[in-house]
Amino acid sequence: MANITITKGSGFFNIYNTYTGQETTTGDYPLNCARFIYYTNTVVIKNIYTDADIVPELAYTAYINGSTGQNFVNAAAFKSYVQQAAFASPCCEKTLSAPILTAGTTGTSNIPLTLSAVPHATQYIIQRANDSNFTSGLTQVYAGSATTFNDTGLPANSTFYYRTQASAQGDGYLNSEWSNAVAATTQESYSHIYNVGAGSGNLTIDGNSATYMDNALIVIAPGVYGTINIQNLNPATRITIRNGNGVVAMDGGNYPGGTTNIYAGLNYSNCSNLLISGSGSADAFGFYIHDNSYRPTSISGTNKNVTLQCFSYKNIGDYPIIIYGSSAVWNGTDASIKNMGLKFLNNQFDNCNGTIQLGGQVTTTQVTDLTKNIEFGFNNWMNCDSGNLVFAGATDAMKIHDNTFNNINATNNNDNGFFLLIGNANYYRNYANSYQGHAIRLWSISFGSTPAECLIYDNINIGSRKYSPFEWQSTEGLNVPAAPNTTYVNIKICNNTAGDLNYEHNSSFGACLVDNYAMPAGSTQEVYNNMLYNTFTSTGINHRIFQFSDSALEAQAVANKNIYYADEVAAGFDEVTLMLSNASPAKNAGLSGHLIDPLDYHKLPFNPASPSIGAVQ
Secondary structure, eight states, X not given: OOXXXXXXXXXXXXXXXXXXXXXXXXXXXXXXXXXXXEOSSEEEEEETTTOOEEEEEEESOEEEOXXXXXXXXXXXXXXXXXXXXXXXXXGGSEEOOOOOEEEOOOOSSOXXXXXXXXXXXXXXXXXXXXXXXXXXXXXEEEEESOSEEEEOSOOTTOEXXXXXXXXXXXXXXXXXXXXXXXXXXXXXXXXXXXXEOOSSSOEEEETTTSOOOTTOEEEEOOEEESEEEEEOOOOSSOEEEEEOSSOEEEESSSBTTTBOOTTOEEEEESOEEEEEEOOSOTTSOSEEEEEESSOSEEEESOEEEEEEESEEEEEESSOSXXXXXXXXXXXXXXXXXXXXXXXXXXXXXXXXXXXXXXXXXXXSSOXXXXXXXXXXXXXXXXXXXXXXXXXXXXXXXXXXXXXXXXXXXXXXXXXXXXXXXXEEEEEESOEEEEEOSEEEEEEEOEESSSOEEEEEESOEEEEEXXXXXXXXXXXXXXXXXXXSOEEOEEEEEESOEEEEETTTOOSSSOOOSEEEOOOOTTOOEEEESOEEEEEOOTTSOTTOSBSSOOHHHHHHHHHTTOEEESSHHHHTEETTTTEEOTTOTTTTOSOOSSOOOHHHHOOSOOOTTSOOSSSOO
């Protein structure tokens, strides 16, 4: 029987195989590129990168030479030894690949799930949540070895989000990262269906004038309307309003009869648990509001958990959406907030030359008309020249994600932003091309005594005429000292890609990654793994990460792997596919250890041990 001689060196180990008294060197292997696989009668050493056997099927009788020499009577003893930190470090273990999760055809109360098998995995975990960030209603629904699972007992017409993770439970492997997030919606099942509207004229849907059952569907007949008003709908669960078999249009410029109607649009007031959703393809939205010189969607009163989705706004001369305030003073409780949990999803804004106004104000004595948990997701802004696209004067915990911006502010030269916010928000997975202004101007403040964390990550900004994509500054002078008090925020900006900034070479105010104004004492700002290329700053130092910083802050930014490249070619970044090439110097070159939860990225592949620089692919 062969003997294995293993000698631990400085950062490597030697393996010698002894046959009939003759010792033959098998090889030297760095500790950080190998792992051990143990079988009953064999020890196999495998390469962590190729998973190929380095030394196959060596007998387990082994001893360690030198002063640390030790004899082993069985494989278990040998395994116990090499797993000690003194011999094998955690980097010798290999991370499992993440499974690929898919959802099948849903029922009214169930969602079937299938995941791809992962080599060496012994168990799979599936989690379910009510939102794509897995922060609401997070629960584990499955743990086992099967690759199929049927999640049952769910409410009808409801959307859930799932992710899965593979585990090897030892054997030299680490758990995989969480998989791609999958959204699935149970089929419709309504308590009652109400058909309303005549296809023309004005329409009012009023919960005080008619009874609409909880979990009901209200179908609006297709046609061209003047104004649609929805009010006083407050079901315990939800009411859905949808267009019928055709588009519901509100035409402000060509209303039947040849007259203009500046009030053409859809408004809602005093509603809760309401879904207003168009049913159409990406190019044929169910609700179409166009050629209106005024304000086509107004929101008033108290509204909570209302979603407006699949609407198309085109040729709007004033605010496309406005929340009319009532000077409601925030007293530190959610009960004093008039508008909370409002969502604007999968909408299109084309040639809208007014700003979406959410209202609100912060002074040194009070906060009025505070909004909370507002969400803008999967919307598309195009051909808009309004300066700011969305303004909120007092907003808490806003989410802005998966939106696209193209040809914005072609002639507008003001210092503006897609989103100008006083408050706190997360801004992630957004894409902008051919524009002017900041993507987000965050005038930061937290509502309450606990600092909020503002996350800006995984965004791509290409081709700005002037200004940096991100701006932060403090509203410390507006902090409300009395109860309910306000305080600072903490900011984390990572894995963003920005290039071709200030391509007109405006010298009055240039562009880099962040226009960073002073933040109050105690506030933290972490900036890392961001890619920047081809920028023109007002200082003439084009590789700077920050607009306003001293040499120490800039040096720290470089140390945190915020990298400047001359152009997209040098960065190995394709501006069409938005992907890094395999030879990109940014590939797997980022800083680890300070990452936002990889779940938030949700795009694969993602390697938390060695993330790439720039937006996640």
